[in-house]
Amino acid sequence: MQRPVTSSSSKLETKDERSYANRGMTFEEDINHSNSYYLQSGKSVIHKKPTPVQIVSVDYPKRSAAVIKEAYFKQPSTTDYNGVYRGKYIDFEAKETRNKTSFPLTNFHQHQIDHMKRVIKQDGISFILVHFKSTQDIYFLDAKHLFDFWDGQQNGGRKSIPKSYFENFGSPIQLGFNPRIDYLKIIDELFFPDV
Amino acid sequence: MQRPVTSSSSKLETKDERSYANRGMTFEEDINHSNSYYLQSGKSVIHKKPTPVQIVSVDYPKRSAAVIKEAYFKQPSTTDYNGVYRGKYIDFEAKETRNKTSFPLTNFHQHQIDHMKRVIKQDGISFILVHFKSTQDIYFLDAKHLFDFWDGQQNGGRKSIPKSYFENFGSPIQLGFNPRIDYLKIIDELFFPDV
Ligand SMILES: [Mg+2]
Ligand SMILES: [Mg+2]
Structure with a gap:
């Protein structure tokens, strides 16, 4: 299944808030869709956290809903998604490159x-x-592997994780129909091998 | 330890967004403070979720941060707090009356x-x-008890949970110094009796 290339994709590598809002829209939607499917089918309870916003000014009109008039995006201090599956706490971040x-x-x-x-x-x-946009590859990678590279980088190591590393130590996920990104299947394999 | 009565407390029973923002500020701060203490001491990883906001309009000034110019409060579809403790998924809501x-x-x-x-x-x-503001009592109540009352209400049952029910089936929490509201102690007693 090919993911359509959108016309806005050329903007996505810049760093301002606009590109952040656009970045990975499709990938994020696929994940949200998968979470809804898991939720509706009673498989797990995993949600995307709301975008953290610093609210500065709010109007309270008499006969209608409060309107936020000035607010700023805050840097998230945690990850985007968390919830529960088979009693275990699930916590992850989705990224594209x-x-x-x-x-x-x-x-x-x-x-x-x-x-x-x-x-x-x-x-x-x-x-x-992680979604490699150029090849449409999606990988699940246990955060422990990320820590190795992160800590290594701070000691002069490389500033990126080679794709070959994902191939060797991550788990590929094929896009499906329902759920679109079946990451719980990987969690079953890695964390619940006896089920 | 007595919780100070603030001058804004008389507004707190009305239902608009302003009173919502004020309601239980001190109780919420106590919980956030407790979560920070748990986090810093490595005891648990439990955070308050960001307030869900529907963003309608954003300005992108050239040389400064994006400014949200119009947004609305959304009704939360989950609870306020979640995280992980001893491998278990923790999820709760804090309320005052x-x-x-x-x-x-x-x-x-x-x-x-x-x-x-x-x-x-x-x-x-x-x-x-649940914080009973008039008497400064705080109770931990397993959500299963809440479900009994909620479902009963829809079948003609009472529309509130008697305080005596909290006394009999909930667990009282005394305000402490650090953490101020030691709800993990109750979780230990109820869910990890052998630890
Ligand atoms: Mg993200
Ligand atoms: Mg609440």
Whole structure:
């Protein structure tokens, strides 16, 4: 199944908020759709967290809903998705890159890494879903692998994760119909091998 | 330890967004403070979810951060807090009432109840923290008890949970210093009796 290339895709590598809002819309929609499917079928309860916003000014009109008049995007201190599956805490981040041969670590912030490390210390399941846009490949990678590269980078190591690393240590996910991105299947294989 | 009575407390029973923003500020701060303490001490990873906001219009000034110019509060479809503790998924809602003898079920929406039911089906831990403002009492109540009252209400049952019910089937929490509201202690007693 091919993911359609949208006309806005050329904007997606710049760093302002507009491109952030556009970036990975389709990939994100696929994940949200998968989560809805899981929810409706009683398989898991996993939601995307609301975008964190710093609200500065709100109007309270007399006969209608409050209107936020000034607010700013805040940098998320955690990951985008969390919830529960088979009693386990699930926590992940979804990222896209147009890079063909590696996934740049600049896609993450220190506090997101800190958060994922804490989750794993609490015996939660933490991972990333990475979409290589140029080849339409999607990989599931346990966050522990990400930590290796992140910590290595700070000691002079490389600033990206080679795609070959995802091929060797991650799990590929084929786009499906329902759910579109069946990442729970990977979690079953990795964390519930006896079920 | 007495919680100071603020001068804005008389506004808190009305239903507009302004009072919502004010309602339970101190109680919410106490919970957030407790979560920070748990996080810093490596005990759990539990966060308040960002307020869900429907963003309608955003300005992108050339040399500064994007400004949200029009947005609206959305009704939350889940609960306020979630995270992980001892590998288990934790999910709860904090509520306050000035009512002296009972806790009105109007504090909840159907989709929040649906969410908590799904969490428990997934073997997660779901509960409510209720603050009776008039007496400064705080109770932990497993969400299963809430469901009994919620479902009963829809079959002609009472529209509130008597305070005596919290005394008999909930767990009281005394305000402490650090953490201020030690709800993980209750979770230990109820869900990890052997630890
Ligand atoms: Mg993201
Ligand atoms: Mg609340």
